[in-house]
Amino acid sequence: MKYKGRSIEIIGSKKLFGKETLWIRFMADNSFAQVLREDLDEEDSQDNGMAKIRRTAIAARIKDELAQKRLLAPYESSLIPLPHQILVLEKVMNGVQTRFLLADEVGMGKTIEAGLILKEKKLRGEIKRVLLVVPKSAMIQWQTELMEHFNEKFYIYDNDFISGMARTFSKIDAEEELNFWRQHNQIIVSLDALKPLATRQGWSAERVDEYNKYRLEMVVNADFDMIIIDEAHRVGGGNQSVARFQMAETLCNAVPNVLLLSATPHRGKSDHFRRVLQLIDANAFQIEGDEMPSIPEIEPYVMRSEKRFAVDYDGNKLFPHRETIRLDVPIDPVLHPLQKELYEQITDYVRYQFGRAKGRKHNSTGLVMIMFQKLASSSSAAILGALETRLWRLQNGEDADDLSEFVDVEEDFDEINLEDYSVLNNSHNLQNEEEALTALISKAKECLRNERDAKATALVKKIYELKERDSDENFKVLVFTEFRKTQEYLIQVLEQEGLHTVSINGSMELLERQKALTRFRNEAEVMIATDAAGESLNMQFCHIVFNYDIPWNPMSIEQRIGRVDRIGQKHTVTAYNMLTDNTVDSRVYQIIVDKLDAIMNELGIDKTGDVLDSTIDMKHVNHLYLQSLLDPKRFEFAGDKWLYEIRRKLKDYKSTESALPAFGKDEINVKQAGEVKYSPLPVWLEELVDLYAISEHGKVEKLLSGVSLYNIDKQQIRAVFDPTIKGDNPDVEYITLQHPLVKQILDEVDADSPMSNVPVIKSKEGNESIGYLTIWKVSAINDNETRSVYTAQFITEKGRVFAPYGNDLWNRLVQEKDIFTYQGQAECGQIVLENEQLENNLHAIFHRMEISIQEYLHKKAEQRLKVLDYAEKRIDRIGIANIRTAKHKKLENERNQLIHTYNKGMSVVPSVKHIMTVKIDG
Structure with a gap:
């Protein structure tokens, strides 16, 4: 019923002087008015009478469906949650309080689970203010996914923003202190931006206090309803005095609802695991003893979904088989004499300069030499760029030990001590480094002019082999390298060979990376990426990965492959690890991959990122590489010693692997998830909006793409009701129950x-x-x-x-x-x-x-x-x-x-x- 075109509800009536007077409430704004019945809008004509009846019937059916639902968030997201994600949401919402550790294996969608919980609690009116604490590199990814999938807007408070706001608010003269953390209800902040300082060089105690006041203290005083901490194992710390743990402990004690997210919360250490659990319930988990908490102790607080039980709505496994293949590339003395000679000369140069750095206690120079060896293993172009940069800096009196121009990832060399290594003597006289660099530069240029790198030739050959064998018209290959110069070189080589390429590296903003990702999905055959693409970007549409050069940290390889080995992958993921013969990399690879695999198989442990992240100590891995480079004669002993230690750690891991209570196969309810996937709500919503447009004398047009065009009250809406269609139509509105038009129609009923x-x-x-x-x-x-x-x-x-x-x-x-x-x-x-x-x-x-x-x-x-x-x-x-x-x-x-x-x-x-x-x- 309407009055002057506005929907109303009649709340009372009376007759006076022959006229019927009505008291009405306007549905849009809850305002009231007194009007005559004769002034109400005329009743429906035959043209739209049936449309109004069906519209009311459907609106009432939707309202009843929502009133009976245990969970609402799955119907309000732009994706269909998977069975294990529905299970997590249900268990959290049925808990006495929302304080949980979500410990799903890598790639199982913990971000989606957190978003569902957040949305559900907001829909129920249980929370309003949310603080999301994540690693700095993941801030934009979280912001994007929460907006895209749940229509939840979060504001990023980075370190610069916090510092600027602190300066501004400290100058405001107000009777009550203003707290800028109250300016927004939903905030994303990095782990280290809130970390309290004990001291800082050159700062007074007062300045340190003020720094902490505008961070942790004001956040605690801002009365957030919920805190979500991603990668929560990072806040466990080595002990209770570590700043990150103190920060997390203070926040979690002050906020009623807490979600911790981590695939590896225990990391094989009981004290670390207990500290993480303390953030959920400090009284239930004391830091005592060396034993892991028992399953019954932690079951009320921890939930874990494993890949082996992960299924789709039809009960099919979510994760296809994955295989890793070692691709050996011989450097033939006949075909690649210049490359072979260049590599040997670089190795001699590196050993000599490392020895000199050790004698002079120049740790930074020693670390640069380590990087030079990695560059030489990557490509002739990469080492040439490094050599030229070092020579120029030496000649111009600048710091020659800065590799930031061509290194795309943060290297984990902090704990390397030059004194721990002996260096194989070589007879080459490299006393004058500038002369040595000039000669090496000349050799590298000659190599690039006359020979294509052996690995580049092998890569092109293998890609074409796979392309010929693969029947998929959408053939895609992801190639990883650590270095930008190698990336540029490979783009040139592959384009010359007729392959359409696109690239991503750490110098690109996230928006640029996302555009490159779109080009890869829609146009290019090959993506050449540095490890910057190992963060935040998902590429399930590709299933072939080449590790063109091998990072020293095995976890980096897992993270690279994890870009494609994710939920939604429909093919067997194949990863090729490329290694040239008789190099530092190939010798160490033999130890940390081949022999490590054998030990894991012997112990019955699946090689996953969880295992590596919990057991691999990068200090010892770096030691292996350096021993292989600097004194190969001692390498075999160092390798055996490392494997012995790893075997012991893996046994410990095996004993703690079952420390996390995981959902059993029977607990994951495919039928319940199917209710969401096959819910009639999207169909009803589309029919509801169609009928509303017709009954309000508007227009409806259906496009073949699945987009609906509405013209209602001079307002034009391009809408979709299926989230899978929105991905191909970024300019349309995705209509859910929270859309203003739908809310208006449902309120009117x-x-x-x-x-x-x-x-x-x-x-x-x-x-x-x-x-x-x-x-x-x-x-x-x-x-x-x-x-x-x-x-x-x-x-x-x-x-x-x-x-x-x-x-x-x-x-x-x-x-x-x-x-x-x-x-x-x-x-x-x-x-x-x-x-x-x-x-x-x-x-x-x-x-x-x-x-x-x-x-x-x-x-x-x-x-x-x-x-x-x-x-x-x-x-x-x-x-x-x-x-x-x-x-x-x-x-x-x-x-x-x-x-x-x-x-x-x-x-x-x-x-x-x-x-x-x-x-x-x-």
């Missing part, structure tokens, strides 16, 4: 419509019982809990009431377009207006809800008191006295209010609204 005149419809077959279809909203209302049911009741001409037949008619109005025709309007009969059986049916529905609410409130009060007890113990651990006192006071008020509310009574108020009555005329 709850207007208590009058029953004086009702529409009349007739079956085209003429075989329906004559009577009235009525739809009602029955609600049970309590101060803390409201439940509603939408119900259809059919009333015969003789006044008998049949709910099943009413529900059948309602379903057919929703699902079938052309089974009824609109006949006009008729006066509503007394058998509807005064029907005792109808009233009894509606009362029975209310009574069932009343009992259910009272039982629920009793259980909720018990749970809430337990939560407050937990919260009191957490607050005791907050180190900032004034904040601790304030939070205790707030908690006590909350406890008193809870007890008062519960003791006040559990009365439940009934409410019945008439949604629609339609006369069925046979």
Whole structure:
């Protein structure tokens, strides 16, 4: 019903001086007005009468569907959550309190799980202010995914922004101190931006205090409802005094809802694992002893989904088989004499300069020499660039030990001590480094002019072999290198060979990388990437990976392959590790990959990123590489020693591997996830908006692409109702339950419509019982809990009431377009207006809800008191006295209010609204 084009609800009426006056409520803004009935908009014509009836029927069906759902977030995201993700969401929402560690294996979608939990709690009104603490490199990725998948806008507070705001707010003269952390309700911040300082060189104690005040202290005082910490194992620290742990502990004690995300929370160390668990419940997990907490201890707090049990909606495994192939590339003395000679001369140069650096205790020079050897293994172009840069800096008096121009990743060499290594003597006289560099540069240029690198030739050959064998028209190959110069060289070589390439490296902004990723997916055959692409970008549409040069850290290889070995991958992932013969890399690869694999197989351990991240110590891996380079004679002993230590660690890992309670195969409910995937809601929403446009005299146009064009009240909307279609149409609106137009339509259906005149419809077959279809909203209302049911009741001409037949008619109005025709309007009969059986049916529905609410409130009060007890113990651990006192006071008020509310009574108020009555005329 409308007044001057605006939807209204009639809330009262009276007759005075022959005129009927109405009190109405406008649905859009809840304002009220007093008008004459004769001024209401005219009733519907035959053209749109049926559209309005079906629109109301569908809107009521959607509202009822939502009222009965245990979970809402899956229907509000732009993706369809997988069975294990639905399981995590359900278990979190059924918990006494939301304080959990999500420990799914790598690539299982912990970001999506966190987004679902966040969205669900917001839809239920349980949280409003959320702080997301993540590694710096993942900030934009989190912001993008939460917006794209859940329509949740988060603001990034990076270190520069925080410093600028701190300077600004410190100068504001206000009676009450302003807290800029309250400016937004949803904030993303990096792990280290909040980390408190104990001291800093050149800073006074006052400056350190002010630094901490505008970070951790103000965040704690900003009263966030939820905190999510990604890569939570990073905050476990080596002990309780580590700044990251102190930061996390303070935040988690101050915030009621906590989600920790980590695939490797224990890292094979019981004390570290206990510190992570303390962030969830400090009283349940004390730092005592060397034993891992037992499964029963941690089961209430930790959830883990494993790849081996991960399935799709049809019960098929999510992760295809994966294989890693070693691709040896011989440097033939006949075909590649210059390359072979260049590599040997570079190795001699590196050993000599490393020895000199060791004698002079120039650690930085020694580290540069290590990098030179890696560059030589990568490509002639990469080492040439490094040699030329070093020579220029030596000649111009600049720092020659800076490799930032051609190194694309942060190297983990901090703990290398030159004194730990002996260096094989060589007879070459390289006393004058500038002369040596000049000669090497000349050799490298000669090599590039006359020979193509052996690995580049092998790469081209292998790609064409795979392309010929692969029947997929969308053939894609991902090539990883550590160095930009090698990247540039490979682009040149592959393009010359007729391959369409695209590239990504660390100098590119995230938007540039995403555009390059789009070109790779839609146009290019080969993506050549530095390890910058190992972060944030997912490439499930590709399944062939080449590690053109091998990073020293085995975890880096896992992260590279993890870009394609993710949920959504439909093919066997094949990774080729390219190695030239008789090089430093090939000798160490033999140890850390081939022999490590053998040990893992012997111990029955699957080689995953979890294992490597928990056991591999980069200090020892670096030691192996350096020993292989500097003194190969001692390498075999060093390798055996390392393998012995790794075997011991892997045995420890095997004993702690079962420390995490994982979901069993039977727990993952494919049927329940299928309810989301195959939910009729998107179909109903599309039909609802179509009918709204028709009934409001608008226009609807359907495009072959799946896009719907609407013109309603001079407003044009390009819409899709399927999230998979939106990916190919970035300029359209994805319509969900939270879309303003849908919310408006659904709000209008709850207007208590009058029953004086009702529409009349007739079956085209003429075989329906004559009577009235009525739809009602029955609600049970309590101060803390409201439940509603939408119900259809059919009333015969003789006044008998049949709910099943009413529900059948309602379903057919929703699902079938052309089974009824609109006949006009008729006066509503007394058998509807005064029907005792109808009233009894509606009362029975209310009574069932009343009992259910009272039982629920009793259980909720018990749970809430337990939560407050937990919260009191957490607050005791907050180190900032004034904040601790304030939070205790707030908690006590909350406890008193809870007890008062519960003791006040559990009365439940009934409410019945008439949604629609339609006369069925046979």
